[in-house]
Amino acid sequence: MTNTLQDKKEISKKLKEKAINEGFTTSGIASIPGSSRLKLRTNALDRWLSKNHHSEMKWMEAERRKNISSLLEGAKSVLSVGFNYMNSENSMQNRLLKIGKFGQGEDYHKVISKKLKNIGKWINLEIPDCKWKICVDTSPLLEKAWAEESGLGWIGKNSNLISKKNGSWLLLGFMILTKELVPDKPHQSLCGKCDKCMEHCPTKAIVEPFVVKSDLCIAYHTIESREKTIPKKIENKLNGWVAGCDICQDVCPWNKSISYNNTLETKPREWIKNFNTDALNWNDKTWEENLKGTTLKRIKPWMWRRNIKANLKNK
Numbered sequence: 001m002t003n004t005l006q007d008k009k010e011i012s013k014k015l016k017e018k019a020i021n022e023g024f025t026t027s028g029i030a031s032i033p034g035s036s037r038l039k040l041r042t043n044a045l046d047r048w049l050s051k052n053h054h055s056e057m058k059w060m061e062a063e064r065r066k067n068i069s070s071l072l073e074g075a076k077s078v079l080s081v082g083f084n085y086m087n088s089e090n091s092m093q094n095r096l097l098k099i100g101k102f103g104q105g106e107d108y109h110k111v112i113s114k115k116l117k118n119i120g121k122w123i124n125l126e127i128p129d130c131k132w133k134i135c136v137d138t139s140p141l142l143e144k145a146w147a148e149e150s151g152l153g154w155i156g157k158n159s160n161l162i163s164k165k166n167g168s169w170l171l172l173g174f175m176i177l178t179k180e181l182v183p184d185k186p187h188q189s190l191c192g193k194c195d196k197c198m199e200h201c202p203t204k205a206i207v208e209p210f211v212v213k214s215d216l217c218i219a220y221h222t223i224e225s226r227e228k229t230i231p232k233k234i235e236n237k238l239n240g241w242v243a244g245c246d247i248c249q250d251v252c253p254w255n256k257s258i259s260y261n262n263t264l265e266t267k268p269r270e271w272i273k274n275f276n277t278d279a280l281n282w283n284d285k286t287w288e289e290n291l292k293g294t295t296l297k298r299i300k301p302w303m304w305r306r307n308i309k310a311n312l313k314n315k
């Protein structure tokens, strides 16, 4: 049993260490229902949705995203983890066609879920009275706000979670627990007067600090949009991006000197390293084979062709 403050401190520390030993770069804990800061973030999400900045991503409207307690009965704490997906081989500099770093390795849902499940098995032994539930990306949860609440980093003006030590090349995962743990301090914003991301965004999609208008964002148009064509206002500003867009992260000063995580999980596939206009000749089967096991499979073959052609129009 872990009831005294000392016990709670100890198990909280061990849990975060276990996450690092599983291969996460950073880990932190928040208490449910969270601080007033979290409420502000929830309100900001409401305003963003009410202005329809999420475009066709209607799943973001789910009320359950805002209520973490509804995801697991008796939920008391959240373990937040960050996985560094920066590999020394995934730079897209000077490439005609570019693919976002987040999607170049293994399917991150699987990578993160597997690690979190291992942590869950450990919890079953160490804290047998604790129930837990894993949330990775698709789960209805205000991910970045909970990561900020757990002290992992802060939500930057480009709307990415930035860690002081590890920058923003992080994929997030969460575990909701029924055990009361010792929370970390919510992270303060360190963007300060910097506005490089806003300045460098080619489509001016960051309409105000922290607010990205999906309808103007290259990442949205290349990954999420099911429109037959890329709108003209975006097409001539694609800058080579066919899957995602890293510009507002590439220019962020907090990403200047971070370390690589050169594991098999983050290593780019060979076809990604050699990606060029030949891909226009690939049939659906070739696409299927290449995309298998990656996060990029959510971009359908017709969308890849649409995105490549849109880029070539402006060459």
Ligand code: SF4
Binding pocket: 158, 200, 201, 202, 203, 204, 205, 206, 212, 216, 217, 218, 219, 220, 244, 245, 246, 247, 248, 249
């Ligand atoms: S991902 Fe690209 S288009 Fe979207 S906000 Fe960042 S720089 Fe702008």
Ligand code: SF4
Binding pocket: 156, 157, 158, 159, 162, 190, 191, 192, 194, 195, 196, 197, 198, 248, 251, 252, 253, 254
């Ligand atoms: S570029 Fe500057 S303003 Fe934008 S997220 Fe990074 S630190 Fe914040």
